[in-house]
Amino acid sequence: MRPTPMPGCHWDGSPHTRLLRMAPTSPSRLLRAGHSTRCRHCGHRIDLYQRTDRGPIALHRAELAIAHVPEACRWHLSGGLAHPHGDGSTWCRIPHAVLCPARTPTCPLSPFLEDARRDLAVRTRRLIDIGALTPAPAPAGTAAPENPDHTGRPVVQVLLVRYLAPAPLEAIRCVAQTRHHHRCTRTVLVQGRPVGRWRLLPTGSGCGQPALPDTLMAVYDLSHLPHTEQRRWRAQRCPTHAATLGTADLAPAAWQVFDPLLHAAHIHTRLPHPEASPRREG
Known part of the structure; x- marks a missing residue:
């Protein structure tokens, strides 16, 4: 069995036209x-x-x-x-x-x-x-790691929706444009701001997806934070640019709506160690 070629394509699968x-x-x-x-x-x-x-x-x-x-x-x-x-x-x-x-x-x-x-x-x-391909290392996250530190991309619940984060919590970078037309180098998670908490929640519940049976997953929950703080996380902005009106984004927010089937490799069944969790700094 072979997949059916897309209509409107050349013999090699390249499209006749490109939609801009x-x-x-x-x-x-x-x-x-x-x-x-x-x-x-x-x-x-x-x-x-x-x-x-x-x-x-x-x-x-x-x-x-x-x-x-x-x-x-x-x-x-x-x-x-x-x-x-x-x-x-x-x-x-x-x-x-x-x-x-x-x-x-x-x-x-x-x-x-x-x-x-x-x-x-x-x-x-x-x-x-024939030497036409040298495979890259196996893609990260092809299986749920046993290490419970969750150093990869965590699942974050914000504004009642679960998202797959674009990077570890401490590395999620602000997307706003600076006065010098560069991307802001600050991160969304900063010292002195309220932080989320890790929770074990049923897989898929609360996001419109059917829950997987007998499965709990670690979720970095921001639901208890003020609405403005959750909106700042969802917009992927640092506190400075979240409070600045009229600042353009130099990159799109990279959150992906979490799907328990498509993102099964990022499901962790244990909470991270306390020292691996973000803490509130004074």
Whole structure:
């Protein structure tokens, strides 16, 4: 079985036309579009698109029949953006991470997807054998680590929504533009400000996703903070730029809406050690 090529494409899968879109929050007012590249781990071509929650996603280049794709893994393109659900048609796009032979599948695979994944694995082996591909190290977070310090990307609950953070809590950087037209070097988590607290919560609850049975996950919960403080975190700004009106963002906030299936590799079942948790500083 082979995926059906996308309509309106050349023989090699490259599109005849590219859909451009201007980012409404971009101070540079530059047009953007999905662009093609190759996966560093398996060597296959992928399409990178901005998601509706502003985080980029790598999509498999071919459209697949929705009958073969789990509902949680269906995506479609509209207005130059990737939307995490179907568009009512019988075809959809699928994240490359689901089919990449160098990654652990992030959702249950149908027999069709198993065959497609196996076909990609054979092609990857051929690329390695002829010297056309030197695989990169296995992507970080392909499995939930046993180390409970949570040094990777944590799940953060803010404004009643769970997000996958773009970096460890102490490294989430402000996105605001400085007076010298550079990106602010401060972080969102700063000394002297209220901090969140780690909690074990049912996976998927509170965010619109079905909970996974008998599974608790560590969540950095900000729900008890004042509304203005939660909005500052969601806007990914330091306290100085959060209080400054009219300051443009030099980069989009990089939060990704947490999906327990797509982001299963970032689920931790234990709380971090006390010394690994952010603390309130005087």
